[in-house]
Structure formats: structure tokens, C-alpha cells
Amino acid sequence: MELPYGDTTIDLSLPDCNVTVAEPPDGDPADPREAAERAMADPHGPPLRERVGANDEVAVVVTDVTRATPDNVLVEALFSDLRAAGIDREQVSIVVGLGLHRPMTDDELRTALGEYADLAENHDAEATEVVGEVEGPGGESVPVELGPTVADADAVVSTGMVEPHQYAGFSGGAKTVAIGAGGESLIRYTHGPAMLARDGVRLGRVEGNPFRETLDEAGDLIGVDFCLNVTHGPSGILGASAGDHRDVVRGLSELCKRTISISLSDTYDAVVAGVGAPKDANLYQATRAATYVALGDYDPLRSRGRLVLPARLQEGAGEGTGERRFYDRLNRAESADALYEEMRRGYEPGAQRAFVAARVLREYDVFVTDSERPEVVEDCLMHARESVEDAVEPGSDVLVVPDALDTLLVAE
Numbered sequence: 001m002e003l004p005y006g007d008t009t010i011d012l013s014l015p016d017c018n019v020t021v022a023e024p025p026d027g028d029p030a031d032p033r034e035a036a037e038r039a040m041a042d043p044h045g046p047p048l049r050e051r052v053g054a055n056d057e058v059a060v061v062v063t064d065v066t067r068a069t070p071d072n073v074l075v076e077a078l079f080s081d082l083r084a085a086g087i088d089r090e091q092v093s094i095v096v097g098l099g100l101h102r103p104m105t106d107d108e109l110r111t112a113l114g115e116y117a118d119l120a121e122n123h124d125a126e127a128t129e130v131v132g133e134v135e136g137p138g139g140e141s142v143p144v145e146l147g148p149t150v151a152d153a154d155a156v157v158s159t160g161m162v163e164p165h166q167y168a169g170f171s172g173g174a175k176t177v178a179i180g181a182g183g184e185s186l187i188r189y190t191h192g193p194a195m196l197a198r199d200g201v202r203l204g205r206v207e208g209n210p211f212r213e214t215l216d217e218a219g220d221l222i223g224v225d226f227c228l229n230v231t232h233g234p235s236g237i238l239g240a241s242a243g244d245h246r247d248v249v250r251g252l253s254e255l256c257k258r259t260i261s262i263s264l265s266d267t268y269d270a271v272v273a274g275v276g277a278p279k280d281a282n283l284y285q286a287t288r289a290a291t292y293v294a295l296g297d298y299d300p301l302r303s304r305g306r307l308v309l310p311a312r313l314q315e316g317a318g319e320g321t322g323e324r325r326f327y328d329r330l331n332r333a334e335s336a337d338a339l340y341e342e343m344r345r346g347y348e349p350g351a352q353r354a355f356v357a358a359r360v361l362r363e364y365d366v367f368v369t370d371s372e373r374p375e376v377v378e379d380c381l382m383h384a385r386e387s388v389e390d391a392v393e394p395g396s397d398v399l400v401v402p403d404a405l406d407t408l409l410v411a412e
Contacts (some may be wrong), residue, residue, distance in 0.1 A: 001021065004280075007277045010388075012388050013389065017394065017396045017398045019399075020268070020397075020400070021097070021402065022264070023234075023402060024123050024233065024403075025260075026260070027258070030240070032086040033338075036230070037077060039077075039228060040228065043242040043244075047081060048078065048242075050085075051084065053086075056087060056153075057091050058082060058154065058156075059095055059181075060075060060078060060157045060231070061095050061156065061181045062074075062095070063160060063161055064096050064097060064098050067171070067278065070237065071113055072116070074240075075113060077228060078157055086404070092119060094116060095121055095149050096123055096180075100350040102184045125182070127148065128182065129145045130144065130145050131145065131221070136189060139211075143185040144185070144222065146181055146183070150181045158174075159176065161229065162249055163405070164204055164292065164406070167211045170206055170212075173227060174245045176247075177219060188348070193343065193344050193355060195211055196356070202295075203297070204297060206251075226242070229242075231253070233406055234260075234402070234403045234406050239252065240252075261409075262407060263412040264409055266300070266397075268300050268305065270307070270393075270397075271293050272310075272400045272401070273307060274402045275404065282314075283326075283368070284323040284327075285318065286313065289307075289354045291357065292404055294364060298409045298411040301363075301364055303363075304335060304364065304365070306364065308391045309366065317380065322349065327380065330379070330380035330382060331379045333381060337374050366382045366383065370388070
């Protein structure tokens, strides 16, 4: 069989193992442009052209290189309505919602945004201003910060990818703006150990998820006027939705869940979890596959089982602030148990991926194969191997999840 690897695939053969392949039902792929146009024509709430004025300065917040969002198509659809409202190109700024990830290069911006790349700027989480506060689920007051371009805009619009997310249940909606164009205060609070330990904060859950509820309240405070999001499965883009951010996430997450959920009851010695581009560019993102499998609704691994991730890792651990903090925490740790106990007391924004990785590493061994940076893997309490076959012991019961980030494993 084939597994995703960067923008291509690698072959996998485990003839000495008992192999089960977890392939979700998927859905019919949609043309992104047609889906976006349909969503804009029938949004949740008033259309965008009725939500903005002809003299407004508009900030459009888009996703970064870590998500395979067809932003060029979505931005064009948004511009169509903005032009209908009398807004000129010069009134629009595009902000790349980086959060604490690395800036996108000029070439990446041109690829992602096409003719609109000249309007784009990379968000700087260190150059933000407080625009208000939201109340956390424990009654805490949490500052909400924004970059100046978004804070000063008359209207805020966003794109997004509604896909499984370890903490928010599904990404997209207000998250693109509140986290992507926000500051460290909200990231520190939402991604801290107290929030991640709350009931309902889990992969694949939107309703009753305190993490998602906090982001949605931040979106209301910010004034996310309109969003245009898509969702996808293994076959590609499945659909789009536009309008009010809560309704967009709710509808697309249900569509996504129907097409990517697999019911299981057995357990396995090893799980081979495919990643592929853009998430396998660095270890920070690639480890999502391990945590999605082990910390999801159904954990298919036996005691001390193995998680095997083929990943290119051309960026090593990653180049952004969050990625560097992730690497530093894992690199300095004596053991997964020691790291987990240390981080339960708190950590800096961006390091949360080290915390959830430590949760998995306390129970299971993680092997990263086929990478360009095996030394980085070995620095981070994980094991590097040249191939998947080298990481799986003969005679193992193996579950292969070809697209682990687009698959939800649920209990029968």
C-alpha cells in the first residue's frame, strides 16, 4: 500500500504482520471554487456585502502554510462580495494567521494567495494590543490581543479549514482570527494545562468543549464579521460554508465527522499513522498524528505499543516560536514522565505540543521514519528509523491509518 509522504507517497509492505487498514468512508470531493461560490450565495446570516460599508477598511485573516486551505480561491470569493459592497482593493489588507508559527516566505505567499499576495502581511504575535477580555470557563478574565491591522479594521473577515483539532475539537471559525492573529495571552490560557485537562476538551468535539467556547467568545469580542471555511477528507475538499463563525464550524464539523469516522473495537501492537504535506514538514506538526491516534475517542494501542509516523521533516522540529519551544522542552527532558510532571505546573505558549506529546510518550514508543532529520527525532524522546518496516516488529498486529489527521477513530 501507499502512505502520504510530503507531496508524494512511499510504499509500505509488512508481509510478516497481521495488518488492518483503517480507511474512512470519505465523501464526494467538491470543486473548491464552486463550493465557495455556493457557500457565499447561501451563508449563515446576511451575505458579506450586507455586513460591510463602502468606506470600510477590511482585514481578511487567512490560514498559514500548516493548513492545506485553498486560500486563493476563498479570498477571490470574498473579494467578489466586497467589490459588490463598493469596497476597493486598496481598502483590504490580508493578514496571515500565524499564531506562533513561522512567517510565510514571499514564494509561499504567492503560491497561497496568487494575485492577492501583494496585500498580505505575516502576523507578529509580539506586536499586538489588548482589545478586551473574555471570561474563561473557570470565571477567569483572559485578555484578548490582536495585531494592529486587524484591531484597527472596520470589518474582520476570515478563511479557515474545519478539520480535526486536538483541543478545539475542530479548527476553523473564530480560531483563525483569535489565535492566528492574536497574542500570547489567549494562546497561553487556551493551550495551558488547566484548559487541556478540562472535560470536553478533546479531538472531534465542538459542543460542550470549553476550548472551542472560549475561542467563539473571543471571536464575538473581536467582531469576526464573516468567515468562509472549507472542510476536507482523504479525497480532498468536501464542502464549504460561509457566514456566522459558530454555524460555519458546527455545520462543516458534522460533514467532516460523517466522512472520516471509523468504528473500532480491537487493539494492536503498532499503529502506522500517515501524515503527508503540509503537516509532515516538521516534527511539531507531524506529532499530531501520534496524539490524534492515542488521545482520541478510541485508543487502539495495546500496552507499550508503537506509533510509527513516516514524515519528511525538511524543517526539522520547526522554525516558529512555538516549534522552538516544543523542541527545547523535549530535548532537555530526562524522560517523558519527568517532562509531563514538570509541564503540568505550566509552560510557555507554543510548548503545549510537547505536553501532549509527553502524555503519549509516557505510554507508548513513537518512531518517526523516512525523515531528513533523524537527529532531531532522537533529540526529542522518540526513535528514528529509515523505514516503516524497520520500526515494526515482525509478527505484530498492525493498524495502518493512511491519513491519520483526517481520520477519527471511535469506539464501536
